[in-house]
Amino acid sequence: xxxxxxxxxxxKIYSYLFVIFLSLYGVAKKDFVSDEGTFFEQxxxxxxxxxxxxxxxxxxxxxxxxxFYLSLIHTSEENLSxxxxxxxxxxxxxxxEELKLENxxxxxxxxxxxxxxxxxxxxxxxxxxxxxxxxxLRINKGKKDGVVLKATVVSSKGLIGHIYRITDHYADILTxxxxxxxxxxxxxxxxSHGIVEGGAKQLLSMKYVTRTEEVKVNDLIITSGLxxxxxxxxxIGHIERLERENYxxxxxxEVRPNVDFQRLEEVIVLRLENNEExxxxxxxxxxxxxxx
Amino acid sequence: xxxxxxxxxLFWTSLLLIVxxxxxxxxxxxxxxxxxxxSLNVVIxxxxxxxxxxxxxxxxxxxxxxxxxxxxxxxxxxxxxxxIGVGLIISRIKDMVHFYLSWVQVAxxxxxxxxxxxxxxxxxxxxxEELSFFYLNLGTELAESLFSAALAPFIFKVMKKIxxxxxxxxxxxxxx
Numbered sequence: 001x002x003x004x005x006x007x008x009x010x011x012k013i014y015s016y017l018f019v020i021f022l023s024l025y026g027v028a029k030k031d032f033v034s035d036e037g038t039f040f041e042q043x044x045x046x047x048x049x050x051x052x053x054x055x056x057x058x059x060x061x062x063x064x065x066x067x068f069y070l071s072l073i074h075t076s077e078e079n080l081s082x083x084x085x086x087x088x089x090x091x092x093x094x095x096x097e098e099l100k101l102e103n104x105x106x107x108x109x110x111x112x113x114x115x116x117x118x119x120x121x122x123x124x125x126x127x128x129x130x131x132x133x134x135x136x137l138r139i140n141k142g143k144k145d146g147v148v149l150k151a152t153v154v155s156s157k158g159l160i161g162h163i164y165r166i167t168d169h170y171a172d173i174l175t176x177x178x179x180x181x182x183x184x185x186x187x188x189x190x191x192s193h194g195i196v197e198g199g200a201k202q203l204l205s206m207k208y209v210t211r212t213e214e215v216k217v218n219d220l221i222i223t224s225g226l227x228x229x230x231x232x233x234x235x236i237g238h239i240e241r242l243e244r245e246n247y248x249x250x251x252x253x254e255v256r257p258n259v260d261f262q263r264l265e266e267v268i269v270l271r272l273e274n275n276e277e278x279x280x281x282x283x284x285x286x287x288x289x290x291x292x
Numbered sequence: 293x294x295x296x297x298x299x300x301x302l303f304w305t306s307l308l309l310i311v312x313x314x315x316x317x318x319x320x321x322x323x324x325x326x327x328x329x330x331s332l333n334v335v336i337x338x339x340x341x342x343x344x345x346x347x348x349x350x351x352x353x354x355x356x357x358x359x360x361x362x363x364x365x366x367x368x369x370x371x372x373x374x375x376i377g378v379g380l381i382i383s384r385i386k387d388m389v390h391f392y393l394s395w396v397q398v399a400x401x402x403x404x405x406x407x408x409x410x411x412x413x414x415x416x417x418x419x420x421e422e423l424s425f426f427y428l429n430l431g432t433e434l435a436e437s438l439f440s441a442a443l444a445p446f447i448f449k450v451m452k453k454i455x456x457x458x459x460x461x462x463x464x465x466x467x468x
Contacts (some may be wrong), residue, residue, distance in 0.1 A: 016376065018350070020373065020376055023370075023373045027369045032365070048314060059318070117349050128329055129366075130329065130333070131366050133366070177366065
């Protein structure tokens, strides 16, 4: 312990030890579900995000400009096929409207719980995480636009993730591609339960599905609603590959997300509106998890 | 005088980190692949660990990792621990390395990017009790460390300009 008694080195050791203990405390307090962020992080995020927003906006405008003129080449052919598709869709829509009404009537007969009233906030993706090892997206909407921590984020194709960190005008989304984001999910056809989490090469892996479940390639995976973050029935992706070994109790399932993250530009943030009872339930659940 | 001298240099260094982070997070993933998002954080950290020798180095690492933490889900704490680890190793070997040769800078950055990644993975394992962070990111780390290493001579040149001193101010920087 000679070095500690050396008065020249002592302050250096103390400063290293102080920062190491402070960081260990930070690691212990770190939560990968949501992060309030330190004051300093919030400050940096609030001051740099407008620049990211500006650059992101310019990028989208330039991409749209070129793609718009290129797409004009086959417009008339595309127009005809779209018109045909539209008439088919209108037919389908009428059928679905009927089914929806029937579903509502039957649900009320069975005294099902009230449908969740979700408010939708449209936002633009402005940047990705600065480290390639985490899959975080930044959007140009924040607290002032009605976005809240842990709110579900979707696109027209399916689930994207949830709000991880937030400032007044910007928010970070922890995408389903991140291994720290675990989504309780269902195989739609067989109703088999599992946990979906981020994997390699922008794919997801579905864990804890028992070997006896007869899932197949291309089966649709949806959220189960068994968490305090994601509502039930949001599309996650399709089974791309599965391995069922002769041993073990679960099977290995690889899922391709429905959302093309490479071309993601706009997202929809969903939040429960005026459902105080539900919010209280979630808060209680969070508190009990923290206590554990 | 001393504090102004250092704050001025810290300001330009943090500006370099912020501008590079904005560039790599906003334009890079959309032009190339979303999985490839290199950062100059480690390169800047290596230069500072090599250049500064005083008691403030751990606080400077903490400051820069907090700036970087605002751009990533990794946060400041994991990055600071990895940065401190790298800083401690560099303080032991800095006298043995001719740091101002370009090829040494490239090799040095490549090796220390991996050391940084190993330390980060170790603490991620302690936190999550899973090794997935390590094995899922091996490919990403290889690509990012090669990219950082290739850029290192240029970044070190910029950093040398920022932290340039004369004989009168050299002691000031060395003791930070």
